Amino acid sequence: MDTFESINSRRSIKSFDKNQKMTKNEITKLLEFAILSPTSYNIQNWRFVIVTEQVLKDKLSELSYGQKQVSESSLVIILCADLKSWDKNPERYWINIPEEPRKALVASMKNSYDGKSELQRDEAMRSCGMAAQTIMLAAKSMGYDTCPMKGFDYDKVSKLIHLPDDHVISMMVVVGKATKPASSRGGQLPLSEIVFENHF
Numbered sequence: 001m002d003t004f005e006s007i008n009s010r011r012s013i014k015s016f017d018k019n020q021k022m023t024k025n026e027i028t029k030l031l032e033f034a035i036l037s038p039t040s041y042n043i044q045n046w047r048f049v050i051v052t053e054q055v056l057k058d059k060l061s062e063l064s065y066g067q068k069q070v071s072e073s074s075l076v077i078i079l080c081a082d083l084k085s086w087d088k089n090p091e092r093y094w095i096n097i098p099e100e101p102r103k104a105l106v107a108s109m110k111n112s113y114d115g116k117s118e119l120q121r122d123e124a125m126r127s128c129g130m131a132a133q134t135i136m137l138a139a140k141s142m143g144y145d146t147c148p149m150k151g152f153d154y155d156k157v158s159k160l161i162h163l164p165d166d167h168v169i170s171m172m173v174v175v176g177k178a179t180k181p182a183s184s185r186g187g188q189l190p191l192s193e194i195v196f197e198n199h200f
């Protein structure tokens with residue numbers, strides 16, 4: 001499937017085949033695509049909690065106000081981010097480049113994020129948003145469907161997955177084989193309303 005086709009055919013699916021299991025290899029492949037998503041300073045601040053166990057998916061469905069695509073999916077990915085990744089041995093984000101530019105990048109990164117909690121959170125959401133789209137398009141190319149989700153109790157899900165204090169949850173993406181197609185598109189705004197040439 002080419003990129004245009006994945007973009008066109010990706011839809012938010014609400015009914016999945018409960019008996020469909022993803023293999024470990026498929027899950028790894030999907031996550032290997034996810035980590036090719038771009039992040040500012042190559043900070044790779046996303047952390048992915050993957051859930052395949054039925055009991056846990058059922059619990060997550062309950063915490064998603066009963067949304068059944070969660071319990072029916074083959075895989076739930078909870079996209080989290082480490083807000084302090086800029087301060088955790090950041091040299092490893094640039095391991096392949098010479099020491100001098102690596103030191104300069106790390107210094108610039110620390111200077112950029114240190115003490116700026118709003119920016120740290122913005123970066124978490126930007127990185128996870130990018131990764132979520134990569135996951136959804138890659139899954140589509142692998143023959144799977146997805147639904148991005150924010151409709152769940154963030155506090156309770158945080159507790160359930162033992163989210164560390166310096167991490168946040170951005171969103172979930174559920175993955176599976178659709179049993180029903182998505183309803184027709186809600187309607188896209190015209191480009192004339194949302195695109196501005198050079199300035200508003």
Ligand SMILES: Cc1cc2nc3c(=O)[nH]c(=O)nc-3n(C[C@H](O)[C@H](O)[C@H](O)COP(=O)(O)O)c2cc1C
Pocket residue numbers: 010011012013014067147148149150151152171182186
């Ligand atoms: C951040 C985000 C959160 C969403 N949360 C939910 C959700 O909790 N439940 C749901 O059924 N759909 C959810 N959606 C799906 C949107 O309703 C859907 O993307 C939108 O209606 C456009 O439809 P499409 O994805 O099929 O093109 C979410 C989408 C995004 C991007």
